[in-house]
Amino acid sequence: MAPPSHCHTINGGAPRNGAIAVETPATLLLDADEFRRLGHQVVDFIADYYAGLGDYPVHPSVTPGFLRCQLPTDAPSRPEPEAFAAALRDVRDLILPGMTHWQSPRHFTHFPASSSTVGALGEALAAGINVVPFTWAASPAATELEMVVVDWLGRALNFPESLLFAGGGGGTILGTSCEAILCALVAARDRKLAEIGGRRIGDLVVYCSDQTHFAFRKAARIAGILRDHCREIPTYRDDMFALSPTALQAAMQADVDAGLVPLFLCATVGTTQTTAVDPVRELCAVAARHGGVWVHVDAAYAGSALVCPEFRDVIAGAEAVDSLSMNAHKWLLANNDCCAMWVRSSSALVAALGTEQEYILKDSAAEGHDVVDYKDWGTTLTRRFRALKVWLVLRCYGVEGLREHVRSHVRMAAAFEAMVRGDARFEVVAPRRFALVCFRLRSPERLGGEKAANELNRKLLEEVNAASSGPYMSSAMVGSVYMLRCAIGSTLTEERHVREAWNVVQVQATSILCKRG
Amino acid sequence: MAPPSHCHTINGGAPRNGAIAVETPATLLLDADEFRRLGHQVVDFIADYYAGLGDYPVHPSVTPGFLRCQLPTDAPSRPEPEAFAAALRDVRDLILPGMTHWQSPRHFTHFPASSSTVGALGEALAAGINVVPFTWAASPAATELEMVVVDWLGRALNFPESLLFAGGGGGTILGTSCEAILCALVAARDRKLAEIGGRRIGDLVVYCSDQTHFAFRKAARIAGILRDHCREIPTYRDDMFALSPTALQAAMQADVDAGLVPLFLCATVGTTQTTAVDPVRELCAVAARHGGVWVHVDAAYAGSALVCPEFRDVIAGAEAVDSLSMNAHKWLLANNDCCAMWVRSSSALVAALGTEQEYILKDSAAEGHDVVDYKDWGTTLTRRFRALKVWLVLRCYGVEGLREHVRSHVRMAAAFEAMVRGDARFEVVAPRRFALVCFRLRSPERLGGEKAANELNRKLLEEVNAASSGPYMSSAMVGSVYMLRCAIGSTLTEERHVREAWNVVQVQATSILCKRG
Incomplete structure (x- = not known):
């Protein structure tokens, strides 16, 4: 992967190792x-x-x-x-x-990298202060602000009190959902292995749907779960791509019958492909039947929407989950990276991830207090002071400000959806719940079958993305159906950008269908 | 953990959920x-x-x-x-x-959180640009700058060409050493399990010394290595607390004889407690005898010192290692967090951590090119644009500037060491190699035995740290000997701070020894 030798290099020359030392006080x-x-x-x-x-x-x-x-x-x-x-x-x-x-108002790809003046400056301020709050003593105010902020955020999102410090649970701010899921999985794994013996790691089975983000399979691999012990339960369009409790029950029972041990369920509220919502309450009930399977809810994207009361039904039953995570960097104005995770009981986390070393300085002020040392809540010892930007965002925009922010994107997505529905050549493939619209050129039978329809839609995305001044979208493949994804959520996106994006889609569709004849 | 109910709260009141929506364009x-x-x-x-x-x-x-x-x-x-x-x-x-x-000139605890104007502003700039460079397509310039910067850094630190992209290896910039070690371990584990079968995960054994940072044990736990399969080989003061190749050979052979499978060695260049240096060349030779045990070098702290030619002997033989990591946030002016990791072959990393999903947008420009998608090199998909600050630091201070920075701390540590040696009540407990001085009140026999001497030194640290205008140090416990650690490396530390710190130690020692009578 060396750069081609003919490459012309600029801005700097070869190192001058023979040069005299620079005096840099x-x-x-x-x-x-x-x-x-x-x-x-x-x-x-x-x-x-x-x-x-x-x-x-x-x-x-x-x-x-x-x-x-x-x-x-x-x-x-x-x-x-x-x-x-x-x-x-x-x-x-x-x-x-x-x-x-990613901050372009025409960035409709993946999910947005949510950003704001206050989020960016919160990062800058934390970088300037540059502390390493891995224990309470290593920066008391940083640890305490994090504890305050996860409770603030959890309450603003209407999470069950049992997940908050105030209710006996607690939260932390990590970088990504991958980390959050890995922490929860390792905690669950070690709790289970303490019960059945460490050598039975090869008997553990984890569950998700075929819509679950790859982050979960990545976490399962890292945690040493056998690759063929990750059950990806199929979902269907008729169920709006949600994980079926009946199918989960059948899968778990089959594993139990085979002498295996159900360990962990990763349910999703707002999947990456279509923002599908798994039925949390019913899934928890199934999990409870199988010896306390740990239930984690990945609300990476849709967690932010819960700031609005009108979306809160999607998380009904969350009192029963063991852990939950959401990315404030996806839709809540906190710049990358910022994943908040809550657990009902931190003891399993600390048992799995805790460390105790002489060289980690304690503080006599903490003696006799039940302090939180966040190094024991995550996969890393070194960590950043991410709580600062979250606190600033909540403080400076307020819960109502965040609601309005989310609603403005939902309104724009509804408008985009209406435009798609208004053009008979298109269909909305998956129900729009939040601010993602999944759509395609319709009528496979007319377009030469499903496969040809997929190719045509793939071509359409390529053409839409090819225009340098146009929108940038991505795709999903769900149940053999290829679809375009228009994810609205960039802070700078306004209605005119959405209208322009739809216009580009229409023009390119006309051109493609025309060429096809 | 709820705040006491009598607590007086300020700056903000109860949420006003009934308030009308704020219009925040x-x-x-x-x-x-x-x-x-x-x-x-x-x-x-x-x-x-x-x-x-x-x-x-x-x-x-x-x-x-x-x-x-x-x-x-x-x-x-x-x-x-x-x-x-x-x-x-x-x-x-x-x-x-x-x-x-952590940036105080009197912060001598743990290892420093290295910082600089350019490091902090590099973070601020990356937060402002706010991209998610998880694939090449997701931000081509961010991925390519990261590739350039790890080669720049690797060359500045005189690492073997085989670890650089230019030599067929390559590097990435993660957050912490915990992540780097975990990535390497999971890559090694999956490579080995592909050979011997996934169900034998319970037979894998990993190796380190009793001086290795807890980060390694944490990574081994996360990766599902049985807790009693982590061999912490004892080190001795006569060996300057370095891991003995003979002891490693014996441990590996014993495991092989027991039907277990040696997997991974974490060697350290510059341990946390005393900056001990494991003999990389000899350890790699032992590892090679046992079916390609993966060797990772954790140079979290001392890696930065390799920017100075006079320290490079500590990494002799690194051509044979599989991976290596160092924290530029510890001593190289890159603000927290910033861990660079290099591997000789990225294929094992990608095989273990790689992902392939429809919803991850590819770029037709990348077709036919062997692009790096950094999501496949780490534990997370979302990641930050950390390369920017490292590039700015190297560009704005230059390799010579970094050398002078490191040397200034080494000179101050040498001065502190000389002051310790000049006071007959004290001894330097472990050889000073870089900018950490480990010392204690000497003569356990005079102080009432080893245990009493440890208590006395513990008391001394407490008193030293108690003065609000004084220095802040930490401790180590090595071979049953408690010692104080004075780690010099805060960017703002000047000679006067070091002299003042020593003065506080002397005054407190006098007071303690006096009271003791």
């Missing part, structure tokens, strides 16, 4: 005045970026190697004069033109 | 002018913090609950007027006084 590396000078440049740089974001193509027209080609093979030995300003120019001229702009 | 949430206005406030806030950092007590005098007590139990329904400025005031008045200030 420590104070200059973290000097208040220098920080102020460069910091204001960065703020203006980002502000200018936001001001021009609507003008960038959402994704770049580049081929692999385009950037590596343009950069030297070695770090500079000594900085060039005014290196920071020069680097910012390179960010503008070399790097930004090669980015996919 | 999307543009205001990410408006360029608003970002500029608030962003400049944040920059000034951080600059002021840096200017006053030397005046803060390194760690606060607070008891658990102090902050939770002062915050409302619910997020505000609607923001107060000028909420952001009010929140910044609370950060200053409520949160910062409750922090442990």
